[in-house]
Amino acid sequence: MSSAGREPEGPPLLVSDADRDMAVQRLREAYAEGRVSHEEMDERLHRILTARTHHDLVPALASLPEEHAGTPSTIAAARGRIRRRGAWRVPRVLRVESAFGGVHLDLSHAVIEHPVVDIELHLGTGGAKITVPRDAIVEIEELRTVWKQPRHRTRRHPRPGGPRIRISGTMEYGRLKIRHARR
Structure with missing residues (x-):
């Protein structure tokens, strides 16, 4: 049986404050660039702030650009x-x-x-x-x-x-x- 599409073994990885802060920053940048509406930002922000696991963050970050690392x-x-x-x-x-x-x-x-x-x-x-x-x-x-x-x-x-x-x-x-x- 193929393992594609199955959940990883073991307990789900819990979201840390740092993970949550990065997700909020990505959402904030997408909103500032006009990629999400005000209503969509409110909905996604609620999902981020109530997420318990990394799996819970996926819908809130779907279709957002990756975080900008900036110039080293x-x-x-x-x-x-x-x-x-x-x-x-x-x-x-x-x-x-x-x-x-x-x-x-x-x-x-x-x-x-x-x-x-x-x-x-x-x-x-x-x-x-x-x-x-x-x-x-x-x-x-x-x-x-x-x-x-x-x-x-x-x-x-x-x-x-x-x-x-x-x-x-x-x-x-x-x-x-x-x-x-x-x-």
Whole structure:
């Protein structure tokens, strides 16, 4: 029997606050572009705000354009360290390029305005250390490493509402260490 069209096995994936915020943003952008009427926006907004699972969000987002990622901001250095810490503003898409030298991004006190942040690492020689907020969800599946595997312990009980940090790109000779802030 074919598995096409069947529901995935296991419990349904519940909608997080970040997922709901992204859905509302997509709907808001579609309304501003004139793709949905005022009445349709009200109806879809109600569906988004009352959705319990990702499956419940599908009708509310049907036929809407995908979220705009925006223009990536780039931090680059040929040699030396790249360091960001304190109350710096994290862009929606951050590209980090370094041929030789280490990278340290501390997002624990940073201003994160987006529910999802994409960080693209393009590193030659040198490691990277990323400190994320305590309630952040980190995804590293799209990161390719040549020499050493990334070090990251997934939080056992992540708190809802934190940003989703997606790390991708390529690291040749160095290791990525990710840690969650303690406070």
